[in-house]
Amino acid sequence: MAELLIVSRLLQFASVIVVFGCGAFRLYGLGVDPTSISANAPTTFDAWFWRLTTVGAVVVLVSALSLTLGVTANMAGSAAAAFDPDTIRKVLFATSFGRAWCWHLVFAVLAIGVCLAPRARWRMPAILVLSLLLLVSLGWVGHAVEGRGATRLVHQINQTVHLLAAGLWLGGLLPLAWLLGLARSPSGTAWISLARDVVPRFSQMGYAAVAFLSATGVLNTLLLVGSTQALVGTPYGRLLGLKILLFLAMVTVALFNRFRLLPRLRWEAQASAPVAALARSVLFEQGLGFAILAVVSVLGTWPPAIHVGVHRSGGADLVIAHHPVDR
Amino acid sequence: MRRVMITLAFGAAALGAAAGAQAHAFLDHASPAVGGSVPTAPAVVTLWFTQDLEPVFSNVTVTNEAGQRVDLGNTRIPPGSPAELQIGLKPLPPGAYLISWHVVSVDTHPTEGTFTFEVGGG
Numbered sequence: 001m002a003e004l005l006i007v008s009r010l011l012q013f014a015s016v017i018v019v020f021g022c023g024a025f026r027l028y029g030l031g032v033d034p035t036s037i038s039a040n041a042p043t044t045f046d047a048w049f050w051r052l053t054t055v056g057a058v059v060v061l062v063s064a065l066s067l068t069l070g071v072t073a074n075m076a077g078s079a080a081a082a083f084d085p086d087t088i089r090k091v092l093f094a095t096s097f098g099r100a101w102c103w104h105l106v107f108a109v110l111a112i113g114v115c116l117a118p119r120a121r122w123r124m125p126a127i128l129v130l131s132l133l134l135l136v137s138l139g140w141v142g143h144a145v146e147g148r149g150a151t152r153l154v155h156q157i158n159q160t161v162h163l164l165a166a167g168l169w170l171g172g173l174l175p176l177a178w179l180l181g182l183a184r185s186p187s188g189t190a191w192i193s194l195a196r197d198v199v200p201r202f203s204q205m206g207y208a209a210v211a212f213l214s215a216t217g218v219l220n221t222l223l224l225v226g227s228t229q230a231l232v233g234t235p236y237g238r239l240l241g242l243k244i245l246l247f248l249a250m251v252t253v254a255l256f257n258r259f260r261l262l263p264r265l266r267w268e269a270q271a272s273a274p275v276a277a278l279a280r281s282v283l284f285e286q287g288l289g290f291a292i293l294a295v296v297s298v299l300g301t302w303p304p305a306i307h308v309g310v311h312r313s314g315g316a317d318l319v320i321a322h323h324p325v326d327r
Numbered sequence: 328m329r330r331v332m333i334t335l336a337f338g339a340a341a342l343g344a345a346a347g348a349q350a351h352a353f354l355d356h357a358s359p360a361v362g363g364s365v366p367t368a369p370a371v372v373t374l375w376f377t378q379d380l381e382p383v384f385s386n387v388t389v390t391n392e393a394g395q396r397v398d399l400g401n402t403r404i405p406p407g408s409p410a411e412l413q414i415g416l417k418p419l420p421p422g423a424y425l426i427s428w429h430v431v432s433v434d435t436h437p438t439e440g441t442f443t444f445e446v447g448g449g
Binding site: 071074075076077090094095096097141142143148303 | 436
């Protein structure tokens with residue numbers, strides 16, 4: 001069951017981030033200055049966007065449902081419980097997790113509805129709003145809702161900003177890769193001038209995203225790990241350390257793209273080489289981003305290092321609380 | 328490179344599935360105290376935890392040395408105290424008693440534990 005939870009979380013994060021990031025890319029990447037963009041770029045993008053978003057929305061719903069089953073099994077203490085309608089009903093309607101998760105499921109169903117609706121002007125704003133709600137509602141469950149009072153509010157706001165920044169950056173890499181792929185193709189010279197406009201815009205977004213990810217990441221680490229001792233001395237801390245290293249690697253690649261490859265793309269007359277180099281680099285960045293999501297998928301199923309300990313509560317008896325799930 | 332990254336990612340996931348055997352909601356303190364002794368039988372047992380609990384999946388039982396239940400089966404989380412668990416007790420003769428608790432915290436993770444207490448100085 002632990003594996004089901006982790007894989008469901010990974011698919012959930014990846015699909016929500018992709019749906020959100022692609023929609024946002026449409027806004028900041030393509031929608032800003034229509035005169036500088038070739039006439040059919042938005043149409044071609046939209047066709048690709050809706051295909052991707054439809055698949056993404058279905059994956060969001062399916063993984064959200066399997067996540068529900070995984071959490072049910074976890075809470076009830078047995079795999080069989082995941083298939084008991086009564087227990088599932090209890091989880092969805094009588095726990096704080098479930099009450100928040102119901103909203104998430106509703107947003108996912110609505111998103112699929114929007115994707116399947118006939119072409120209309122309201123579809124794009126609707127999917128942008130729904131993808132934002134899907135991303136934000138991920139922060140209504142999990143470790144960010146553990147604490148009390150002011151700490152809990154700060155943690156939740158922090159987590160929401162963290163998710164938005166991650167969604168923008170990681171999610172934006174996919175349409176960026178799509179664009180670079182088109183620019184790289186033999187018939188893609190028309191796309192190269194679009195790439196020259198869009199890549200700098202992506203970089204601008206990237207600066208802001210990295211700044212917010214770093215700040216919110218530091219606060220999250222303080223709230224969930226609490227000390228350098230716990231960061232290096234506990235499994236949770238070490239896995240979080242791996243996430244931080246992967247993040248730093250991504251930032252390094254992004255800086256390389258911005259300061260080495262982008263100038264070449266702008267100024268070299270023969271753009272095919274820098275376009276190809278950028279395309280490869282962005283692919284590598286996506287791999288790192290996926291690895292971060294995998295680490296996060298595991299991390300959320302472990303108790304935060306700040307909670308780990310053995311309590312000795314008055315008297316000779318040692319109280320050891322253990323995790324009964326994998327019986 | 329991408330394949331290496333994906334392998335690493337799944338490796339991390341596998342690592343996670345194998346490990347991760349620690350608790351989320353710890354017992355912070357209890358009344359009667361853990362391993363403590365009380366002169367007269369208490370009417371309720373109260374347990375305080377480090378996390379808020381899910382009422383639907385949290386319960387506690389109290390048994391005597393013969394393994395028989397001596398609680399009233401009325402596990403509850405007092406309103407306004409989401410990290411507390413209470414259960415009423417039948418009148419207890421002097422002796423040792425075992426408290427077994429099983430809770431699920433609001434972050435969906437179950438934990439359990441046991442401890443003993445004594446009634447009547449013995």
